[in-house]
Amino acid sequence: xxxxxxxxxxxxxxxxxxxxxxxxxxxxxxxxxxxxxxxxxxxxxxxxxxxxxxxxxxxxxxxxxxxxxxxxxxxxxxxxxxxxxxxxxxxxxxxxxxxxxxxxxxxxxxxxxxxxxxxxxxxxxxxxxxxxxxxxxxxxxxxxxxxxxxxxxxxxxxxxxxxxxxxxxxxxxxxxxxxxxxxxxxxxxxxxxxxxxxxxxxxxxxxxxxxxxxxxxxxxxxxxxxxxxxxxxxxxxxxxxxxxxxxxxxxxxxxxxxxxxxxxxxxxxxxxxxxxxxxxxxxxxxxxxxxxxxxxxxxxxxxxxxxxxxxxxxx
Amino acid sequence: xxxxxxxxxxxxxxxxxxxxxxxxxxxxxxxxxxxxxxxxxxxxxxxxxxxxxxxxxxxxxxxxxxxxxxxxxxxxxxxxxxxxxxxxxxxxxxxxxxxxxxxxxxxxxxxxxxxxxxxxxxxxxxxxxxxxxxxxxxxxxxxxxxxxxxxxxxxxxxxxxxxxxxxxxxxxxxxxxxxxxxxxxxxxxxxxxxxxxxxxxxxxxxxxxxxxxxxxxxxxxxxxxxxxxxxxxxxxxxxxxxxxxxxxxxxxxxxxxxxxxxxxxxxxxxxxxxxxxxxxxxxxxxxxxxxxxxxxxxxxxxxxxxxxxxxxxxx
Numbered sequence: 001x002x003x004x005x006x007x008x009x010x011x012x013x014x015x016x017x018x019x020x021x022x023x024x025x026x027x028x029x030x031x032x033x034x035x036x037x038x039x040x041x042x043x044x045x046x047x048x049x050x051x052x053x054x055x056x057x058x059x060x061x062x063x064x065x066x067x068x069x070x071x072x073x074x075x076x077x078x079x080x081x082x083x084x085x086x087x088x089x090x091x092x093x094x095x096x097x098x099x100x101x102x103x104x105x106x107x108x109x110x111x112x113x114x115x116x117x118x119x120x121x122x123x124x125x126x127x128x129x130x131x132x133x134x135x136x137x138x139x140x141x142x143x144x145x146x147x148x149x150x151x152x153x154x155x156x157x158x159x160x161x162x163x164x165x166x167x168x169x170x171x172x173x174x175x176x177x178x179x180x181x182x183x184x185x186x187x188x189x190x191x192x193x194x195x196x197x198x199x200x201x202x203x204x205x206x207x208x209x210x211x212x213x214x215x216x217x218x219x220x221x222x223x224x225x226x227x228x229x230x231x232x233x234x235x236x237x238x239x240x241x242x243x244x245x246x247x248x249x250x251x252x253x254x255x256x257x258x259x260x261x262x263x264x265x266x267x268x269x270x271x272x273x274x275x276x277x278x279x280x281x282x283x284x285x286x287x288x289x290x291x292x293x294x295x296x297x298x299x300x301x302x303x304x305x306x307x308x309x310x311x312x313x314x315x
Numbered sequence: 316x317x318x319x320x321x322x323x324x325x326x327x328x329x330x331x332x333x334x335x336x337x338x339x340x341x342x343x344x345x346x347x348x349x350x351x352x353x354x355x356x357x358x359x360x361x362x363x364x365x366x367x368x369x370x371x372x373x374x375x376x377x378x379x380x381x382x383x384x385x386x387x388x389x390x391x392x393x394x395x396x397x398x399x400x401x402x403x404x405x406x407x408x409x410x411x412x413x414x415x416x417x418x419x420x421x422x423x424x425x426x427x428x429x430x431x432x433x434x435x436x437x438x439x440x441x442x443x444x445x446x447x448x449x450x451x452x453x454x455x456x457x458x459x460x461x462x463x464x465x466x467x468x469x470x471x472x473x474x475x476x477x478x479x480x481x482x483x484x485x486x487x488x489x490x491x492x493x494x495x496x497x498x499x500x501x502x503x504x505x506x507x508x509x510x511x512x513x514x515x516x517x518x519x520x521x522x523x524x525x526x527x528x529x530x531x532x533x534x535x536x537x538x539x540x541x542x543x544x545x546x547x548x549x550x551x552x553x554x555x556x557x558x559x560x561x562x563x564x565x566x567x568x569x570x571x572x573x574x575x576x577x578x579x580x581x582x583x584x585x586x587x588x589x590x591x592x593x594x595x596x597x598x599x600x601x602x603x604x605x606x607x608x609x610x611x612x613x614x615x616x617x618x619x620x621x622x623x624x625x626x627x628x629x630x
Contacts, residue, residue, distance in 0.1 A: 027394045028359070030357075040349075043400075043454070045402040045403075124362045128364045130448065135452075137452040147344060
């Protein structure tokens with residue numbers, strides 16, 4: 001498998017100027033220091049597993065491949081890093097046609113690799129007596145002047161989310177566009193205090209951000225941008241006569257795999273963002289960072305009350 | 316699992332100056348350009364799988380962890396790169412005690428991480444209904460002035476191997492020391508033309524090197540440094556009455572997982588290496604690079620004849 005597949009990769013995933021030595025040697029070589037003297041290297045890694053993050057018999061392998069790449073790019077976006085390269089590890093089940101499956105996975109990644117000018121720098125392909133496992137390590141470049149972290153939310157900051165939340169299980173968890181370009185625009189134009197991507201649910205991820213920053217947050221429940229899918233799921237649950245269907249708001253607060261940006265900025269920056277007609281991303285103010293730790297919910301007609309961080313984790 | 320485990324990692328695998336931001340954010344941040352302006356970044360990735368590269372029920376998880384790291388360091392050694400960081404992806408079987416297994420795997424890596432000053436820069440830990448899979452992506456720094464490749468063997472070069480070969484299945488495939496320090500010494504003191512590590516058997520890997528270099532090689536079968544384990548395996552096979560036991564030479568030529576260095580140098584450099592009393596590694600001249608493609612074997616009393624590249628690949 002290995003040799004034929006490496007040749008196929010070399011033919012279909014061309015090298016680029018970013019990389020001095022790519023697929024086919026013991027390792028890949030990148031001249032970060034020479035080519036990007038003002039950048040930091042950002043590294044992220046996510047392993048996606050059959051029956052945990054996707055279902056091989058049911059989901060199209062190209063969508064699975066695309067998702068494996070996209071979740072890693074979402075992590076780079078959360079660091080305001082421009083993606084430059086990936087390495088891919090595949091453990092392919094013997095029972096399938098492993099070579100065909102490997103190609104489908106890579107072909108699912110290809111449009112996004114091309115779109116973002118990302119080099120396939122290498123990887124490892126194995127066949128085994130186990131389910132499909134996909135390991136992606138992605139590399140990006142962040143500015144040494146402004147790189148984003150989750151631990152740097154400041155008291156009084158405005159809490160922002162991009163896009164709409166909830167119900168990603170319907171389609172978005174496969175087809176979402178990682179917020180790469182949007183985060184680079186925001187990095188370029190505004191001073192962002194704290195940032196992360198929402199992968200395990202708004203409440204859980206906001207809890208992580210505020211805990212890392214030694215602060216808390218008040219969330220304005222009336223302002224959460226709820227995705228249409230979260231409403232569609234309620235309609236479906238009602239039609240199917242499900243006893244205790246989850247509300248769209250509850251889904252927006254705690255469904256996993258939204259892959260939107262969670263940001264904190266000063267009130268002054270928030271004013272600037274609102275006035276920027278060129279901003280390529282819809283941001284919604286959903287709350288405020290406070291000194292006291294913990295998460296608190298408020299609505300227009302209810303006083304704030306503690307709210308438990310909940311979300312979706314795969315294990 | 317994730318939160319408790321991340322905290323355990325943060326406590327046990329401390330950060331270092333190499334890394335600006337480590338475990339616990341969306342990604343890790345390394346200031347390669349600022350800290351190492353004359354270096355190239357070298358990236359390698361190997362996935363190790365249960366019942367392919369190790370057997371979980373039989374092999375000690377700490378040895379499995381150590382091996383997963385060591386095979387990646389061997390790839391860095393083959394590029395004459397100094398290891399600086401790794402990211403680890405684990406897919407842990409539900410049926411075990413996943414947290415305990417994860418800790419044992421990491422504890423198996425720890426001495427080698429400490430020994431080589433390698434930072435654990437991040438990773439991903441999942442539990443699933445499948446066998447153990449370990450993905451390691453390792454990062455190193457190579458000199459922009461001399462980095463090693465497999466495709467740069469020159470006609471007339473002397474072919475060298477480090478250590479002894481064959482029979483690694485007895486113990487060496489777990490306990491080998493990657494040739495990291497040795498390769499850095501060689502890089503520092505000598506001009507190496509082509510380099511790779513021997514992971515799938517001498518003949519197969521030499522075939523890959525010569526093919527990538529558009530050359531061939533004559534191998535001197537009388538000079539192959541045969542490991543004691545290859546002889547021990549013959550003695551065992553004979554004692555057990557195995558009909559057609561493999562000879563120690565055959566094992567040295569084609570057994571996998573030796574993780575020794577395969578190098579080519581000029582005759583002049585080989586003279587210098589032989590005269591260097593400080594060289595920390597035993598190198599043996601086993602052949603010569605020739606213009607004609609293919610591998611040819613010769614002995615003191617036999618003319619050269621073509622020899623098929625054979626070795627051990629896991630799939």
